Amino acid sequence: MRLARPALLIVALWGLLLPSLAAAQSAACALPGRDGPTYVRNTYYPGSGTASAAGRTLNLGTLRGGTDAASAPLTPGDLVFIIQMQDGVLNNSNSVAYGNGSTGRGVTDLRDAGHYEFGVVTAVSGSVVTLRDPLRYTYESGPATASAARRSFQVLRVPQHSALTLGGTVRPPAWNGETGGVVVFDVAGTLNLGGATVDASAAGYRGGGSFVGGSLTGQNIQDYAALYTTTTSRGAMKAEGYAGTPTLVRGTAVTGGYTGTPSGLAAGDLGYPGGLTVARGAPGNAGGGGTQHNAGGGGGGNVGTGGTGGWSYGVYRTQAQYDALAANVKAACRTLTSGTTTYYSCQGDGSRDVGGLGGQGLAPDATRLFAGGGGGAGDSNNAADAATTAQGSGGAGGGVIFIRAGGVTGSGTLLANGQAGEPGGRDAGGGGGAGGTVALDIPAGAVSGLNVQVRGGAGGTSGLPLRAGETQGPGAGGGGGAVLLAQGVTVGSADVSGGAAGLNSPAAGLSNSYGSRAGAGGNGQLVYANDTAPLPGLCTPALTVTKTTATPTRFTTSTAATYTITVSNAAGRSEATDVTVQDPALPAGFTFARTQAVTLDGGATRTVVTDPTPGSAAPAWGTFTLPAGASVSVTFDVTLASPAPATYQNAAQASYLDPARTSAAGTATATFDPLGSGAEDVTVFSPPRVPLQKWVRNVTRATPFGTQGGGQPGDILEYCIAFRNDGGYVATNFTLRDTIPANSLALPAAYGTSPAPEGAPLGVRLSAQQVQSGESTPAGTDLTAAADADAASLSASGLTYTTNLAAGAGGSVCFRTQVR
Template identity: 30%
Template structure:
């Protein structure tokens, strides 16, 4: 190849471009094809490199009938014959060449596949004759260039006779009765078939049947070979010599027409002509077909030049033997946006061989068929010449068939195919989806991408989309329409277990009855997904305070504080399950045991040991209630307390803080038994006066009496306390005081409340007689003091006289007391006085 810089004038525009001439392509044989890897193994990588543009083409490989009759050479399957495409080399590893895209055709190296390096230019001029290496049975026969810009012609392209080779003449032998379509060339009964897209079996390369596009060989004796075929059928070869008139028409069949295949991106070399039969070693072989030209350019400037892919003529003259058939025109493919100036494409068939035999007619060769012109679009400035080749003739006037083809026929006219579109590589990739973390009992689907001929999952399922419920790794093995096997990555379906941390026990410990307690329990989401709690079920006695609405989402790695309140409404141990119901990512249930123990309440009923003077009126004997612990509150719906005392010592008049249910006097035993009914009392922790027995101390021979708490019965108490009792006593002392040697008698003390009921201010009047300290207390119905005051009564007044009464008056604003019942209690040196009153403003 040579490259020059020329100045070309075309259509009124002058421009300078580099130029090319000679042979610009490199050719390597393909030994193996790995379509699924977009890779071929080549005989040599000379001239190839990563990024190189190449043309992959298969020259032969059609399957044809080999029956020894007129059907011989009929195409049964085209297979990869003529398959052609542009590719780009991605990388080269040793003798392996890998392309950047998938191949659009199937190729079989047994069909003679070659890889042609394609030079790529920006703008280029054909400065001198441009040609291709002729087909040598393995490589060659193809000229291909690619131009991104303008391709300008300053010379012709010529690949005449660069295609399939012509058949050889027969081994010299005389015989007339040979009508076979296929014979062994070595036996000399027929000439060799011209080369075509079908490779005849070994030892079956002769006979008048065509090698599909290769012309059939002339049979004995001296019949002519058939013309090669391409876009049309080649002409049949001439008849045997006149001595074999009983066995006429055994000239080689013309090569078959392949025109219907051109639009399928299959480009063929012109078929070779069949050889002529000889017995005098004066015959001629068949001529070669035209080569293949493929041009891709954005713009072509023809400048009146020609692209020649003509079949070769049989130029030698036969003597007293048969003549070879002409080669078929080749194929020219032009993929250009525009063609400017005149451009001629010539794919004519070659002329069959002629004879100069002086006498006795012999078989001339059939004409080669016209070739194929394939265009991506029509171009007005482009013209074609696709004439078939002429049959050979007898050139000597003395021959009885002077100027006659003697049965030989011309080749058919070629074909222009327009428009034409390149097949695009369909690159499908196998993708799979469906990775999932599967909840227990749930199903999910996994699927593979469409477009494959067959599918098979690693567990044997054959549907591209299917549902699964079992965890595992699922691999898809798919086969595409080209037979390539694709293996996917693993689709991993795992078992999704909701991961969280929550303590198993929420223990409130010891709790007082009917007292609210709160604790926080931590629920921690240890999963890598957000966790949703749909609801939380609580056991009796326990209430979820926060969260107060559902569902609640706990982000991955975060915690949720569960605030729980406990109130003991019953006197019993509490134990139950807090059930946490998760809904996402998977339904799950966690259980927390809630526990609480109710503190026991200890109640001690007691009566104090008291002393009173004889005849003390309004004397009160308190009934104390000690509730422990002091944080507890004893809620009493109903309780009965039974007291007993000596009826000769104390006469009970009134009872404050309780109802007198029974009051029985045993006159025989002098025992008075009183049953107190205490209803609706809430006794807080600590000591309180629960009720007060108010009465009069009696003058009797008995000066003291035990006051016993005979029994306590709880009815409708919310919490049954541990009950103990502590008895008290009352001692009655005579009112006898010494003042020198005189015994004085004192009037009883005085305690008055006015008005009663109290609607305005409360006035308390105290009359003190016996000298000493007087303690005043105002208590509510539960015995709780709301006001206390102390007074002292001296023995003498200021003049040294012991007065009968010393009065004190106390005014209490009504606003300092809430509405309700109260008791004013005055403890004197000799007695206790109690006056109940009511505040009702």
């Protein structure tokens, strides 16, 4: 636990070291957008027993009803928000060691107080809820005992809105000791504030309830913690906070001027350790009650520490009355001023500094969220002077507003202010409740139309207008709350001021704080950095679409081609539902023929089978659900109708239910851009075509090439075969063969021999020139006659020449014979 700074600060809060973002995302990602664009309230359940860290089960109590809460029960796929509302360890000795062991306030150990996390429901069986992922923290519910503090946690169903426009005023149900005080919004897309007010003011921990006390004036009571014993109690009721619940809290019914009402503690639950629910000690962030006699209640705390309540009872004395007192009486008086007037508080209980202490402030921590602590009650025994006026109870703290959204637009107001303490007349005023907490987990940017208030409530007054003549302790101001903003987010304004001290007015025209102190300011514009609650954009499905072909090469004579479209969802994301796989527009001359296969991987399922019909130019397949890390692949054939030579690129896409939709059935689309890939390209070529032309000439008689020739025995004839691939594609393994004419001998060394030392006969000439009529032997490369590594061979049976002949390539291959 760290003490908060007692002023408005602009600081960066980076939180604690946390596990990897991917793991954290998994635990917080359910089904973004599942509940659509119409506002649904949170559902509230009290937690029961213990839900241990690393476990996956929660035991819940009865769903809370009321106009500010939904009645929708939990079902598989729901997102829940779990928060430990009360916990801690405190010293309950009746001394300044109360609370944190040294200052009379706070705790010695927060334990899990304020810890929270999201979870995803996978099963509900009676009161037992099973979560998909292990819990990060331990959550406990149990009564306060002689030594242990009260513990309580609650579980909220958080509607997963796709987009949302607010209007009017949205309120959470007030905290009642089991549930409430917290409102959570989860919007996958844009939250339009719509001029609305989200008001969690006075929805947090409850103020201490006023009751008819006795009068122990002059007995020098200095208790920090004592039992509630009605008229013999040694102080007023402490408030409620994260460390426990008092016997009485502020209610709405006024009985004899008092508004204390039972807090709802179950039998055997002492509220605070040892049942010590009255006097000035401030447990956790709750304000302490004013100690006897008629001291003011302490302010509740959150980030800012609550103020201390005003002094105990004294008798108002004018200057003339003071001057008439004996010297020993004067020595014990307090001198007070109001403007230019000096007056005095004398006698009575001595105007002692025994007002309720303010609830302890805590440095903000993104892994803990606190409602504002309630203000302590003012000590009272004469509220019947104004029997119909609510007097003496402390104010409730502000609640918690948590917004996680893909974006925020419009103007609106978020309120989590503490409630003012009730006034006292001839008795003490109640302390103000502390401001609550607002956390905005949204993308970086300015939300200039958003105004946030987490102010502490003012302390209650004493004296006039209810009754004059006495100086009684006014209530203290509540501490300011916290505004936690994701990095880079700014709002129009953030008011985190502490509540004002209450004033005592013993006579017309006079007022003085009479020992009451204002609450310390909270902290605003803090950086909210908590990977356990990633932005919705990190939870929503992230689909990628790829497309390939098994037939990248086709010819104008081909009749079919094959494609595969694969749609994948990234790991660590929520599932994509209502997924349709589509080829939005097959190329001209291509039409759907048949589906070869639909392959599901990684937990993908096909919820509805819809297949395209043959002949479709935009085939589509439905409908699939893709969990995180899952994929679906569709392989299909198309019919080709004499396509022209070209490279055909082909897009693909997948549509799915848009988590950020603004209408009930809005879809989002993931696409495959063929311009960025060649994997799906189908290139159609004219097939290879190699016409041949054979020429002959008499070398001995030096005749040119012609289509006919002859000679006498002993003459040498040269044959050249001209070739050219005038098709559109390579002629693979093009092989040219020719036989040796009858009555002729092949000349394996007609073109010489290769250089020494090989000296191999060179019997074939390969030329890039296509021989024409009337030409002589073309220039070229001479190849060996043997069937070896080069492309040609010549033997008694004939010529063989093999190559891969590119489109447009050609030449001539020549050999010689001798007429026998």
